[in-house]
Every structure is written in structure tokens, then in C-alpha cells.
Amino acid sequence: MNYFKKTLITFTLTHFIFCSWLFAQAPASDHKVPQENQAVLDRISADSLRGHLSFIASDLLEGRGTPSRGQDIAAEYIAAQFRRAGLEAVGDDGYFQTANWVQTAPNTEGFALTLRRAKQVIKVNSQQVSFASDQALNIPRALLFKVDFKDTEALKKLKAEQLKGKIIITEIPDFRREDRSKWGEMFRAQNTFLTTIRALNPALIVSIDRLTTNGAGIGAKRLIDPERRSNANQPMPFLTLHDAAVVKLFDAMKPGASLTSLSLNLPAAIEQPVKLRNVVGLLRGSDPELKDTYVLVTAHYDHVGTQAGGEGDRIFNGANDDGSGTVSVIELASALTKRATRPKRSIVFMCVFGEERGLLGSRYYGRHPIFPIAKTVADVNLEQVGRTDDLEGAQVNRASLTGFDFSDVGEVFKQAGELTGVTVFKHPRNSDAFFGRSDNQALADQGVPAHTLCVAFEYPDYHGLGDHWEKVDYDNMARINRMVGLGLLMIADNPVAPKWNEANSKTSRYVEAWKKQQGK
Ligand SMILES: [Zn+2]
Known part of the structure; x- marks a missing residue:
């Protein structure tokens, strides 16, 4: 039996007994919603949503990249609105986690990168190199x-003996230049090659690129959680050289050992502290x-920033988005x-950072939950609920949930x-297909029945300049907000x-995580 159907009957009966006088006035579509809930839903206004969004998505906030000043301003704005609403500040710094x-x-x-062969010396500058790692190398x-x-x-x-202390030089084709249909195959070939070479433990792997003399530069712009910095051996990076003289040298070389040498000094990346914030308030x-016990309603407030040049x-x-x-x-x-009477369970309102860079804020919350995960009964994550012009046709008065039948949550909504x-x-x-494409995934991985609700x-304009x-x-x-508000209250x-639907095989890892949280 589906419990939520029973709840619905309870709602309806309660309503019938106490509020039957309303039937005459209330429009047919909402006559089953208890009056105190309807009064709350009636407060949700299109103008209010437009007002907030015209600020959050304004040019001033520069696309709210993670990290950025625009994102910080957005966080401050969200906190101010939580304060206005009267939510309890439950972060480590007011509403901020x-x-x-x-x-x-x-x-x-x-x-410094220099190649030497007899009397020939080639110096390669840092712009003629692509090196997507922040490791120092000497x-x-x-x-x-x-x-x-x-x-x-x-x-x-x-054999490993042949390569001991040597630098591998090769030509790994750049799959990103090819047709997308070839990417998978080329990526696998690259991986197989690198795995084989790495196992033989040479000093370094260098690839040449003959198509451009401009590299992506050295060092990746990375965000690092110091708590998660791993001391484990990272896979040996490979470095690409975009230099015509090096290509010429490469073409003149025969496969195998050579008398050409390379010396390299790659300084460690500069590290700067950065504060990232989830914004969290409690009803x-x-x-x-x-x-x-807690019901989470979440959304990511970051986006992808600005386009260079x-x-x-x-x-x-x-x-x-979003x-x-x-x-x-x-x-x-x-x-x-x-609402005149507060809901039975607590509701946690949370806007998270860094979704676009890989669910960073929601995963951070998963590792540092403010409220016990075992007591968190659901996460409803809201994404793309404003535009109705879906590529499949207009989605007016329609919404979907990802992993719709993975848990009871879909049925509630x-x-x-x-x-x-x-x-x-x-x-x-x-x-x-979209279940893993937003922050609900981070909570689901912890065992919380979690879904993304979207329109x-x-x-058009997805991750485009025209959003x-x-x-x-x-x-x-x-x-849509009224529907979400009612579902949250239900x-x-x-x-x-709500429970995971164990009959659906796609939920097995989440069911496992849930059982672990519950100590089962
Ligand atoms: Zn998004």
C-alpha cells in the first residue's frame, strides 16, 4: 500500500470536516488543499520570483562562477532573503556553511624546458606547453x-629496464580535434597507452603536437579541499609540447633509445585560500x-561564469540554470x-556552490552534514524550473522528477x-538519464532519497550566453513553486x-547507503 495515498485521504477528510464552507468559494482545482496550506501557497508570487531572479541572474554577478565575487554576492543575497523569511541560521557563520x-x-x-641533441639546443616557453596538473617537476x-x-x-x-630514468617521447593524437563519434575510441586508446607506459615507470611522458604552436599553458586551475588532498601516488602526468622545432627533432628520431636529452623545471602551482559557501536555513x-528529522530543499546558486575573450x-x-x-x-x-502551524518535520532550505564544477557544494554537505544524514528523509533539488520552452515542446503546468520511481518522493509530488x-x-x-546530473546525486550517494525536479x-540557451x-x-x-511547496509540506x-523503491534495480547502491546510515 502506498502510504502517501492514505495521507491524501487524510488531508481530504480533514479538509471536508473543518473547511467544507470553503467549497463554495474555492476554485475547483485547489479545493482539496487544506486551508492553512493553501494560505501559504497563495503567498508565492510570480512578481516576487521575477524580482529575485532579475538580481541573481544580473550581469553584476558575472555568471556566479565557483569561486568568484559574483557568487559571493549571490550567497549574501540568499542569506539576506533567508533572514527576511525568518529561517534559523544554522551554518558556522550565520547562514553560511x-x-x-x-x-x-x-x-x-x-x-625551464630545454631539449639538447649534440650542439642543438631547443628552449620551449611555458605557453608552448600543455600540462594539466599542478604537480611540481624537476x-x-x-x-x-x-x-x-x-x-x-x-x-x-x-621493458622497465629500457625506460629507467628516461623520458618517453611520443605523439598522442588530440581526440578533441576529431569528430565526437571518435572520441570514445580515441580516449580508450590513449588510456591504454598511458596505463602501459606508466606501469613501466619512466621519468616522464612527453607528447608532441604538430598542429599548433600554442599550448594551454602549465598548471591547472584547480579547487582543492585540503581535507581531501591525497598523498597517494598520483598518476604520472603527461606533458604536451607545441613547438615546430621539437616536432622536427621528433620526426628525425628513430623509435627506441636516443642521445637527445630533456631537462625540465616546473615550479609548483601557486595556492590561494578561497572560501566557498553553502547557504543554509532551517524551518x-x-x-x-x-x-x-529533516526534509531538504536544495538548488545550486553557482553557474559557469564568463567567457574569456x-x-x-x-x-x-x-x-x-540554476x-x-x-x-x-x-x-x-x-x-x-x-504557515500558522509549523510542519511536523524540520525543513532545511539550502543553496549550494560549485554544482557546475562537479557537485562540489552538495558533496561537501554530504561529508559535513549540518543535520544527521540518517535523519534526513528526502532531498528535493530544484533545477531549471523557470523556462517552459523545452526542446521537446512547451512544458506549461508540467514538471518531472529525475529517478521518478526510485523512491516514494515522485508519487508525493x-x-x-x-x-x-x-x-x-x-x-x-x-x-x-538525468538522475546523476545534479546535486540530488550527492545526497542519494549518502542514502537520502533525493531527486531533481525540473520543468x-x-x-535553448542551456549553458549559453542567452540564459x-x-x-x-x-x-x-x-x-510550480506552489506544487513544490505542497509536496514539501506533505x-x-x-x-x-519516503523510502527508496527496492524493486527498482537502479536504486541498489542508494538502498545500501541508506541501510548503512540506519545501521541496518
Ligand atoms: Zn544546473
Whole structure:
């Protein structure tokens, strides 16, 4: 039996007994929503959502990259709105949960790369190199050993003794220049090659590129969580040289050992401290026991920043992705805090950083939960809830959840939709395919039934310069917010928590994680 259907009956009966006088006035579509919930949902307004989003997605915030001043301003704005709503500040710094991380920047000072063959000396500058690692490297002088990337037979015969202290020089084709259909195959070939060579433990692997004399430079701009910095041996990096003289030298070399040498000094990347923030506020529950359980409503407030170079608009405003989810969390906080009686369970409103760089903020929360994960009954993550112009056709009064039938949560929102005039459905392909594409994944990995709710899976301007706030359908977004608000209250007022659907084999790892949290 599906408990949530029973809840619905309870809602309806309660309503019938206490509020039957309303039937005459209330529109047919919402006559089943209990009055105190309806009063709260009525506070959600299109104008309010438009007002918030026109700021969050404004050019001032410069695309809210992680990390950036624009993102910091967004965080401060969200915190101000949580304060206005009267949420409890539950972070380490008011509403902020602070991640003290490190950002690396390339360090070219002291960089030197020289090849020598008899009297010929080739000096390569740091812009003619691509090196996507922040490791420091110092190789005073080592002989080159040429390997033909395509000669898999010769590769198999190589022995570690031959390569000891030597630098491999080869030509690894850049798959990104080829047609996408070839990427998978080329990437696998590159991986096989590198794995074989690394196992033989040479001093370094160098690849040449004959198509350009401009490299990506040295050192990756990376965000590092110092707590997770691994001391384990990182795989040996490979360095690409974009230099015509080196190509000429390479072509003149025969496969195998050579008398050409290379010396390299690659300084360690510069590290700068950076503060990243999740913004978290709490609406404390009212039930003596259930108040210590939590329903999460989340959205990522970061986006991808700005485009380097070029003319005209270079700001990725990210109005729909995910300014729309962010301002929905704000609007829901503002509305749900106004209910006459607080929900039984506590509701946690959270906007996270760094989704676009790999679910950084939500994973950080997963490792540093403010409230016990074992007591967190669901996460409803809001993404792309503003635009209705899905590439598959207009999505007005419609919404979907990822992993729709992975847990009971989808069914709750389907029913909340029926009560608020929104069709909440399982998308035949995207619901499962998009499950891992947003922050719900980070919570699901911890065992929390977690889904992303969205209106348009794919829309024009996705990660484009034209994702502007003016293109959002605010009346529709307000209706979606009312549906979400009701669904959240249904979960928060229900003494039975949502569960993973164990009958669906795609949930097995999440069920495992959930059991571990529950000590089962
Ligand atoms: Zn997004």
C-alpha cells in the first residue's frame, strides 16, 4: 500500500470536516488543499520570483562562477532573503556553511624546458606547453626514448629496464580535434597507452603536437579541499609540447633509445585560500519527535561564469540554470515560514556552490552534514524550473522528477501536482538519464532519497550566453513553486518517511547507503 495515498485521504477528510464552507468559494482545482496550506501557497508570487531572479541572474554577478565575487554576492543575497523569511541560521557563520578550500594558479616563474641533441639546443616557453596538473617537476637531464603511439606490438615488448630514468617521447593524437563519434575510441586508446607506459615507470611522458604552436599553458586551475588532498601516488602526468622545432627533432628520431636529452623545471602551482559557501536555513519542525528529522530543499546558486575573450555579451547569466531553482528556494522559504502551524518535520532550505564544477557544494554537505544524514528523509533539488520552452515542446503546468520511481518522493509530488493543477510525470527517457546530473546525486550517494525536479530538461540557451531572466515564464514558475511547496509540506507532515523503491534495480547502491546510515 502506498502510504502517501492514505495521507491524501487524510488531508481530504480533514479538509471536508473543518473547511467544507470553503467549497463554495474555492476554485475547483485547489479545493482539496487544506486551508492553512493553501494560505501559504497563495503567498508565492510570480512578481516576487521575477524580482529575485532579475538580481541573481544580473550581469553584476558575472555568471556566479565557483569561486568568484559574483557568487559571493549571490550567497549574501540568499542569506539576506533567508533572514527576511525568518529561517534559523544554522551554518558556522550565520547562514553560511563555509568550505575553506585552496585554489591553484599556474606558476611560470622559474619554468625551464630545454631539449639538447649534440650542439642543438631547443628552449620551449611555458605557453608552448600543455600540462594539466599542478604537480611540481624537476628533471635535471634525462635521455629521450621514442615510442610510436600506434605501434601496439612494440609497446607490448617494452621493458622497465629500457625506460629507467628516461623520458618517453611520443605523439598522442588530440581526440578533441576529431569528430565526437571518435572520441570514445580515441580516449580508450590513449588510456591504454598511458596505463602501459606508466606501469613501466619512466621519468616522464612527453607528447608532441604538430598542429599548433600554442599550448594551454602549465598548471591547472584547480579547487582543492585540503581535507581531501591525497598523498597517494598520483598518476604520472603527461606533458604536451607545441613547438615546430621539437616536432622536427621528433620526426628525425628513430623509435627506441636516443642521445637527445630533456631537462625540465616546473615550479609548483601557486595556492590561494578561497572560501566557498553553502547557504543554509532551517524551518524548525513542531512535532516533539519528528522535528529532529529533516526534509531538504536544495538548488545550486553557482553557474559557469564568463567567457574569456570575444566581443559583446560574455556573461553566462544562468537564469534558468540554476537561478530559477535558487529563487524558488528563497520563495518557498518565505512562504512556508508563514504557515500558522509549523510542519511536523524540520525543513532545511539550502543553496549550494560549485554544482557546475562537479557537485562540489552538495558533496561537501554530504561529508559535513549540518543535520544527521540518517535523519534526513528526502532531498528535493530544484533545477531549471523557470523556462517552459523545452526542446521537446512547451512544458506549461508540467514538471518531472529525475529517478521518478526510485523512491516514494515522485508519487508525493505527483499528488501535490494533482492538487495544484500541475502534471508531474515520469519522463520516459530523461527521468532516469538525468538522475546523476545534479546535486540530488550527492545526497542519494549518502542514502537520502533525493531527486531533481525540473520543468525543462533541455532548453535553448542551456549553458549559453542567452540564459537571461527575461525569458522565464514566471506565472508558470509560481504554479510550480506552489506544487513544490505542497509536496514539501506533505512529506514534512507525514510521520512515515519516503523510502527508496527496492524493486527498482537502479536504486541498489542508494538502498545500501541508506541501510548503512540506519545501521541496518
Ligand atoms: Zn544546473
